[in-house]
Amino acid sequence: MNEDEQYYAATKANFLESLNTAEDADGLGSEIGDIEVSSVLDVGCGIGQALYPLAVAVGASGVGIDVSEESLRIGQTIYLEKFPNARVLFVRSMAETLPFENESFDLLNCGLALPYMDNALAISEMARVMRPGGVLLLKIHHPRFYFGEIVRGLKGAGMSPIIHGSRVLAAGTVYHVFGRQPRFKPLHESYQTEWMLRRELPRHGLSIERPQKKTNAATPAFVIKKAV
Numbered sequence: 718m719n720e721d722e723q724y725y726a727a728t729k730a731n732f733l734e735s736l737n738t739a740e741d742a743d744g745l746g747s748e749i750g751d752i753e754v755s756s757v758l759d760v761g762c763g764i765g766q767a768l769y770p771l772a773v774a775v776g777a778s779g780v781g782i783d784v785s786e787e788s789l790r791i792g793q794t795i796y797l798e799k800f801p802n803a804r805v806l807f808v809r810s811m812a813e814t815l816p817f818e819n820e821s822f823d824l825l826n827c828g829l830a831l832p833y834m835d836n837a838l839a840i841s842e843m844a845r846v847m848r849p850g851g852v853l854l855l856k857i858h859h860p861r862f863y864f865g866e867i868v869r870g871l872k873g874a875g876m877s878p879i880i881h882g883s884r885v886l887a888a889g890t891v892y893h894v895f896g897r898q899p900r901f902k903p904l905h906e907s908y909q910t911e912w913m914l915r916r917e918l919p920r921h922g923l924s925i926e927r928p929q930k931k932t933n934a935a936t937p938a939f940v941i942k943k944a945v
Protein backbone atom coordinates (compact mmCIF):
# COMPACT_ATOMS: atom_id res chain seq x y z
CA MET A 718 0.00 0.00 0.00
CA ASN A 719 1.29 3.47 -0.79
CA GLU A 720 1.01 6.36 1.67
CA ASP A 721 -2.34 7.59 0.29
CA GLU A 722 -3.88 4.11 0.38
CA GLN A 723 -2.73 3.66 3.97
CA TYR A 724 -4.24 7.02 4.90
CA TYR A 725 -7.61 6.20 3.30
CA ALA A 726 -7.69 2.72 4.82
CA ALA A 727 -7.00 4.09 8.32
CA THR A 728 -9.53 6.94 7.95
CA LYS A 729 -12.18 4.54 6.67
CA ALA A 730 -11.54 2.10 9.53
CA ASN A 731 -11.80 4.92 12.10
CA PHE A 732 -15.01 6.18 10.52
CA LEU A 733 -16.67 2.76 10.49
CA GLU A 734 -15.56 2.13 14.07
CA SER A 735 -16.93 5.50 15.20
CA LEU A 736 -20.38 4.46 13.93
CA ASN A 737 -20.49 1.88 16.74
CA THR A 738 -19.87 4.45 19.45
CA ALA A 739 -22.29 6.95 20.95
CA GLU A 740 -20.23 10.00 19.97
CA ASP A 741 -18.18 10.75 16.87
CA ALA A 742 -14.41 10.81 17.32
CA ASP A 743 -14.09 14.60 17.00
CA GLY A 744 -17.23 15.37 18.99
CA LEU A 745 -18.55 17.38 16.04
CA GLY A 746 -22.18 16.42 16.64
CA SER A 747 -22.06 18.03 20.07
CA GLU A 748 -20.97 21.35 18.51
CA ILE A 749 -24.19 21.91 16.56
CA GLY A 750 -25.83 23.38 19.66
CA ASP A 751 -29.17 25.05 19.09
CA ILE A 752 -28.69 26.34 15.54
CA GLU A 753 -31.20 25.00 13.04
CA VAL A 754 -29.40 22.78 10.56
CA SER A 755 -30.93 21.53 7.36
CA SER A 756 -27.93 21.86 5.03
CA VAL A 757 -24.29 21.07 5.72
CA LEU A 758 -21.14 21.56 3.63
CA ASP A 759 -17.87 19.78 4.45
CA VAL A 760 -14.96 21.56 2.73
CA GLY A 761 -11.93 19.35 2.01
CA CYS A 762 -14.14 16.49 3.21
CA GLY A 763 -11.78 13.57 2.51
CA ILE A 764 -14.01 10.49 2.76
CA GLY A 765 -16.75 12.61 4.36
CA GLN A 766 -16.74 11.15 7.86
CA ALA A 767 -17.82 14.50 9.36
CA LEU A 768 -21.01 14.42 7.29
CA TYR A 769 -22.35 11.59 9.41
CA PRO A 770 -22.58 13.41 12.78
CA LEU A 771 -23.28 16.82 11.24
CA ALA A 772 -25.86 15.89 8.59
CA VAL A 773 -27.04 12.26 8.52
CA ALA A 774 -27.47 11.85 12.29
CA VAL A 775 -29.61 15.00 12.51
CA GLY A 776 -31.62 14.39 9.33
CA ALA A 777 -30.01 17.24 7.38
CA SER A 778 -28.69 17.08 3.84
CA GLY A 779 -24.92 17.12 3.41
CA VAL A 780 -22.47 17.94 0.65
CA GLY A 781 -18.80 17.05 0.77
CA ILE A 782 -16.37 18.77 -1.57
CA ASP A 783 -12.77 17.76 -2.18
CA VAL A 784 -10.21 17.87 -4.98
CA SER A 785 -9.32 14.21 -4.55
CA GLU A 786 -11.38 11.88 -6.75
CA GLU A 787 -10.20 8.89 -4.74
CA SER A 788 -11.43 10.22 -1.39
CA LEU A 789 -14.79 11.20 -2.91
CA ARG A 790 -15.17 7.74 -4.44
CA ILE A 791 -14.44 6.03 -1.12
CA GLY A 792 -16.83 8.37 0.73
CA GLN A 793 -19.63 7.86 -1.76
CA THR A 794 -19.25 4.07 -1.59
CA ILE A 795 -19.38 4.06 2.23
CA TYR A 796 -22.53 6.19 2.34
CA LEU A 797 -24.25 4.19 -0.41
CA GLU A 798 -23.50 0.93 1.39
CA LYS A 799 -24.14 1.99 4.99
CA PHE A 800 -26.72 4.77 4.65
CA PRO A 801 -28.53 4.35 1.32
CA ASN A 802 -31.26 6.78 2.40
CA ALA A 803 -28.91 9.53 3.57
CA ARG A 804 -29.14 12.79 1.65
CA VAL A 805 -25.39 13.07 1.09
CA LEU A 806 -23.67 14.22 -2.07
CA PHE A 807 -19.98 14.30 -2.99
CA VAL A 808 -18.77 16.95 -5.42
CA ARG A 809 -15.30 17.42 -6.87
CA SER A 810 -14.42 21.06 -6.37
CA MET A 811 -11.74 23.42 -5.13
CA ALA A 812 -12.51 25.16 -1.84
CA GLU A 813 -11.37 28.39 -3.47
CA THR A 814 -14.21 28.31 -6.05
CA LEU A 815 -17.22 26.65 -4.43
CA PRO A 816 -19.93 25.81 -6.97
CA PHE A 817 -22.82 26.91 -4.72
CA GLU A 818 -25.16 29.87 -4.39
CA ASN A 819 -24.61 32.54 -1.75
CA GLU A 820 -25.95 31.70 1.74
CA SER A 821 -26.95 28.13 0.83
CA PHE A 822 -25.65 26.26 3.92
CA ASP A 823 -26.47 26.48 7.65
CA LEU A 824 -23.40 24.65 8.85
CA LEU A 825 -19.92 24.19 7.40
CA ASN A 826 -17.07 21.99 8.46
CA CYS A 827 -13.44 22.30 7.39
CA GLY A 828 -11.21 19.83 9.20
CA LEU A 829 -7.42 19.83 8.75
CA ALA A 830 -7.67 20.98 5.15
CA LEU A 831 -6.73 24.69 5.17
CA PRO A 832 -2.93 24.18 4.90
CA TYR A 833 -3.37 22.95 1.33
CA MET A 834 -5.72 25.75 0.27
CA ASP A 835 -5.41 29.42 -0.50
CA ASN A 836 -6.56 30.38 3.00
CA ALA A 837 -7.98 33.84 2.23
CA LEU A 838 -9.91 32.60 -0.82
CA ALA A 839 -11.20 29.45 0.89
CA ILE A 840 -12.35 31.42 3.96
CA SER A 841 -14.02 34.00 1.73
CA GLU A 842 -15.84 31.25 -0.21
CA MET A 843 -16.95 29.50 2.98
CA ALA A 844 -18.31 32.80 4.30
CA ARG A 845 -20.12 33.45 1.02
CA VAL A 846 -22.01 30.14 0.95
CA MET A 847 -22.88 30.27 4.69
CA ARG A 848 -26.18 31.80 5.70
CA PRO A 849 -26.16 34.73 8.16
CA GLY A 850 -26.09 33.27 11.68
CA GLY A 851 -24.54 30.09 10.28
CA VAL A 852 -21.63 28.24 11.84
CA LEU A 853 -18.25 27.01 10.59
CA LEU A 854 -16.49 24.25 12.51
CA LEU A 855 -12.82 24.77 11.68
CA LYS A 856 -9.86 22.64 12.71
CA ILE A 857 -6.44 24.04 11.81
CA HIS A 858 -2.79 22.99 11.82
CA HIS A 859 -0.81 25.06 14.32
CA PRO A 860 3.03 25.46 14.00
CA ARG A 861 3.28 23.04 16.94
CA PHE A 862 2.04 20.29 14.60
CA TYR A 863 4.99 20.89 12.25
CA PHE A 864 7.53 21.28 15.07
CA GLY A 865 6.23 17.85 16.11
CA GLU A 866 7.02 16.53 12.62
CA ILE A 867 10.56 17.88 12.84
CA VAL A 868 11.07 16.30 16.26
CA ARG A 869 9.72 13.00 14.91
CA GLY A 870 12.26 13.18 12.10
CA LEU A 871 15.11 13.98 14.48
CA LYS A 872 14.09 11.01 16.64
CA GLY A 873 14.56 8.61 13.73
CA ALA A 874 11.63 8.97 11.32
CA GLY A 875 14.03 10.34 8.71
CA MET A 876 14.53 13.49 6.67
CA SER A 877 11.10 13.59 5.03
CA PRO A 878 9.13 14.94 8.04
CA ILE A 879 12.00 17.35 8.82
CA ILE A 880 11.93 18.78 5.29
CA HIS A 881 8.13 18.92 5.13
CA GLY A 882 7.77 20.51 8.59
CA SER A 883 10.44 23.10 7.79
CA ARG A 884 8.80 24.07 4.49
CA VAL A 885 5.38 24.57 6.06
CA LEU A 886 6.86 26.57 8.94
CA ALA A 887 8.70 28.81 6.44
CA ALA A 888 5.64 29.34 4.22
CA GLY A 889 3.31 29.92 7.19
CA THR A 890 5.69 32.47 8.66
CA VAL A 891 5.76 34.41 5.38
CA TYR A 892 1.94 34.35 5.40
CA HIS A 893 1.72 35.54 9.00
CA VAL A 894 4.29 38.32 8.66
CA PHE A 895 3.41 39.69 5.19
CA GLY A 896 -0.28 38.75 5.03
CA ARG A 897 0.34 36.97 1.71
CA GLN A 898 0.38 33.20 1.46
CA PRO A 899 3.03 31.66 -0.82
CA ARG A 900 1.26 29.37 -3.29
CA PHE A 901 4.24 28.04 -5.26
CA LYS A 902 5.96 24.71 -4.69
CA PRO A 903 7.62 23.76 -2.38
CA LEU A 904 6.10 26.53 -0.18
CA HIS A 905 2.47 25.80 -1.06
CA GLU A 906 1.40 24.58 2.38
CA SER A 907 0.95 26.98 5.33
CA TYR A 908 0.17 26.62 9.01
CA GLN A 909 -2.59 28.58 10.72
CA THR A 910 -2.92 30.25 14.10
CA GLU A 911 -5.77 31.80 16.04
CA TRP A 912 -4.00 35.16 15.54
CA MET A 913 -4.15 34.75 11.76
CA LEU A 914 -7.81 33.70 11.90
CA ARG A 915 -8.63 36.81 13.95
CA ARG A 916 -7.00 38.88 11.17
CA GLU A 917 -8.70 37.03 8.27
CA LEU A 918 -12.20 36.11 9.51
CA PRO A 919 -13.65 39.61 10.21
CA ARG A 920 -12.96 40.58 6.56
CA HIS A 921 -15.73 38.12 5.68
CA GLY A 922 -18.19 38.82 8.49
CA LEU A 923 -16.96 35.85 10.54
CA SER A 924 -15.72 35.67 14.13
CA ILE A 925 -14.45 33.02 16.52
CA GLU A 926 -17.18 32.22 19.03
CA ARG A 927 -15.30 29.68 21.14
CA PRO A 928 -12.94 26.71 20.96
CA GLN A 929 -14.56 23.36 20.15
CA LYS A 930 -14.94 21.01 23.11
CA LYS A 931 -12.48 18.56 21.57
CA THR A 932 -9.45 20.66 20.71
CA ASN A 933 -5.71 20.38 21.23
CA ALA A 934 -2.57 22.50 20.93
CA ALA A 935 -1.29 20.97 17.66
CA THR A 936 -4.60 21.04 15.79
CA PRO A 937 -6.83 23.63 17.51
CA ALA A 938 -10.52 23.57 16.62
CA PHE A 939 -12.93 26.52 16.70
CA VAL A 940 -16.61 27.31 16.42
CA ILE A 941 -16.90 30.30 14.06
CA LYS A 942 -20.06 32.34 13.49
CA LYS A 943 -21.27 34.47 10.62
CA ALA A 944 -22.87 37.73 11.69
CA VAL A 945 -26.66 37.97 11.23
Ligand SMILES: C[S@@+](CC[C@H](N)C(=O)[O-])C[C@H]1O[C@@H](n2cnc3c(N)ncnc32)[C@H](O)[C@@H]1O
Binds near residue numbers: 761762783
Ligand atom coordinates in the same frame (compact mmCIF):
# COMPACT_ATOMS: atom_id res chain seq x y z
C1 LIG B 1 -5.78 16.04 5.74
S1 LIG B 1 -7.14 15.79 4.65
C2 LIG B 1 -8.51 16.07 5.76
C3 LIG B 1 -9.75 15.34 5.30
C4 LIG B 1 -10.94 15.40 6.24
N1 LIG B 1 -11.45 16.75 6.35
C5 LIG B 1 -10.56 14.86 7.61
O1 LIG B 1 -10.72 15.59 8.60
O2 LIG B 1 -10.14 13.70 7.68
C6 LIG B 1 -7.16 17.27 3.64
C7 LIG B 1 -8.14 17.17 2.47
O3 LIG B 1 -8.21 18.43 1.81
C8 LIG B 1 -8.32 18.17 0.42
N2 LIG B 1 -7.89 19.38 -0.31
C9 LIG B 1 -6.64 19.86 -0.46
N3 LIG B 1 -6.64 21.00 -1.16
C10 LIG B 1 -7.93 21.27 -1.46
C11 LIG B 1 -8.59 22.34 -2.15
N4 LIG B 1 -7.89 23.37 -2.65
N5 LIG B 1 -9.93 22.30 -2.25
C12 LIG B 1 -10.64 21.26 -1.74
N6 LIG B 1 -10.07 20.23 -1.07
C13 LIG B 1 -8.74 20.23 -0.92
C14 LIG B 1 -7.44 16.95 0.19
O4 LIG B 1 -7.73 16.29 -1.02
C15 LIG B 1 -7.75 16.14 1.44
O5 LIG B 1 -8.82 15.25 1.22
